[in-house]
Amino acid sequence: MGLGLLFALCAAVFMGTATVFQALGARRVAPGGAGAAVRAAWQWPFVAGVALDTAGFGAELLSLRSVPLFLVEAAVAGALAVTALVSAVVLRVRLRRAEWAAVAAVCGGLALMAVAAGRETGGDGDARMRLAVLVGSVGLALASRALSPRLGDIRHRAAVLGAVAGVSFGVVAVAARLLAGLSLPGLLVDPAVYAVIVSGITGYLLLIEALQSGSVTSATAAMVTGETVWPALFGVVWLGDTTRHGLAPVAVAGFAASIAGALVLARFGEAEDRTP
Template sequence: MSVPVAWVAAVVGMLCYGAASVIQAVAARRATGARVVVQPGYLVGMGLDLLAWVSSVVAMQALPLFTVQAVLAGSLAVTVLLARLFLGARLLRRDVVAVVATVIALVVVGAASGTEAAVRPSILFDEVLLVGLVGVGIAVAVLYRRHHPAVMAVLAGLGFSGAAVGARGLPLDHGLVGLLGSWTLWLVLGFGAIGMLAYARALEQGSVGPATALLWVVEIIVPGVIGWYWLGDTVRPGWAWPAVLAILVATVACGVLAFSPAQPEQAPAESEPGQ
């Protein structure tokens, strides 16, 4: 997997996630309740979500996790811009600034990425993932009914973070049989399911803006730290502080965009932004 191809995959994932949110929001305006899921637009949005996730998995094979997650978080900027064009949503001056800041931050993150391809995980990878999956699953089960939506959004972020970390260990070069026989795949799917459940619960109890902002903050920071500390992700010499600053800027911009009036509030709970 070449680095340029991985970059293309990351950008495709960002665009697909952003477009999916708007398409699903449009579908949610044309139906209510369970009928939303049979709307053609909603199904297209789900297909884009799936394509985005596959693209992110491809990107993670050759790029640091902090790079891929920061790029995917840029989908909020895509959503805000498309919502302005197709939903007639208001775009405030602060939103424009946040979009520009996101683009600049992602350019810096890309420039700071190490020149070496991402390495394969070490031994005990699946065992550590399993412990994390059980821990997050227990936390969601215990806190599901009685806790603040912010807590569920953080747990959703941890679930999707586990899926992102696990994606680095998928044996994509072993063919379909090897992939289906890998414990890593099922751990990734487990993390994804827990993330979707917790995110849906956060949206049931609170607003999509704060929930999405918290989710992306967790999804940027947690996989980035794990990738750097455990999986051998690198930063170009002299670019450590610019990378940290750019990630902080992208995180703050995500928070601003998540509260934007152009962020479609009509998107159903099943439309999750993380993988």
């Protein structure tokens, strides 16, 4: 499990740092005006951020081969702690005491889970489960498109969209875990591959819409909750993820501490400089 844990931590570092690079790229372009987003996307820090995000997803995918879902998803949520630390250095964002405590909670929680987690038991589902995940990802994509216009300008629009985005990213993690293998031509006919693609695109579009609809903190906090809790339960109930004998309470405490810390750090969902 050691290598899988290393990949999970690498995913957190890559994804957390990517957010800061993308923020740097966005700051190089004057806000507003036609094509501002496109111009930002061509700035080298933004391109570097996309590359880091891609590397982070690759590391997450590799970690899911040998590490329980609850540990991987908590590590990915812990990317916000990396974003906070890098933002403090690069973007000169001042971290409050509560945020330093949240960073410590994320790190401590991950350490507890690393100690308590057992090896995932190789439960990668069957063909029916992979097909069901694909059907679910398509259904979620269609439902989210129908839901968005109906929300209008409700007060908690950003949180609702962020939560649905999180559920979509959770599907990505579950589908990635269900992959029967990582070699061709098997990947081309594996329904889980297409579930990863559909839910990844759905989650990304929903997150952008959520961030445009209101509070970054609300959207990111809802996303973190949506992408961590249910995949963790799915892994335990359906895929046989376990803890070491007698250490289940330690794993639960570590998971809770990591997610609570990530929620406190949710304002770094866009690495915005909100120095008081």
